[in-house]
Amino acid sequence: MTNPYGQQQPYGQQPGYGPPSGGMPAPYGQPAPYGQPSPYGAPGGMPGGGGDINAIKDYKGWAIGCIFLCWIIAIFAIMKSNEVNTYKMQGNYAAAADASRSTRTMCMIASIIGGLGCLFAIVMIIISIVAAASVPSCYGRYC
Known part of the structure; x- marks a missing residue:
């Protein structure tokens, strides 16, 4: 995607905004990537440790x-x-x-x-x- 000034912008970023501080958390309800802790402090990405919403x-x-x-x-x-x-x-x-x-x-x-x-x-x-x-x-x- 190019902006009006002809510069190429990475997908998903707005011009003038940098990357978010603290990194990107895993999507809610999804397990954290291998080797990284869950952003919610529990395995499985769901508070309380349960990984399945259907439980x-x-x-x-x-x-x-x-x-x-x-x-x-x-x-x-x-x-x-x-x-x-x-x-x-x-x-x-x-x-x-x-x-x-x-x-x-x-x-x-x-x-x-x-x-x-x-x-x-x-x-x-x-x-x-x-x-x-x-x-x-x-x-x-x-x-």
Whole structure:
């Protein structure tokens, strides 16, 4: 690329600007070149040492399934699951991991509440059947 004065400029540099101080950091999410430390202080280029963004789960399927167990908590779990993807797209991996843990916790609570509710319903059905079987089927002097 040539500037208006006929001088050849290296690709990617603006006229009058020198190279950046401190060198060029590795692109975010990419591992540092061999033999050089990561600019973020962790292997893999991602804060916290994780090299794979897909390792942060959003638990969306579990959150949607929890609607049948405890819908109030499941709605908040679905909203938190959406935050995980939003934070991952923004590059805020710490917030994404925190939202992922919150989603997992809410799903676990909804599953436990739903499981206890199902167990309670089964026990009540058994008690109702036993109580109905112990009641005589006829009343009065015609039995």
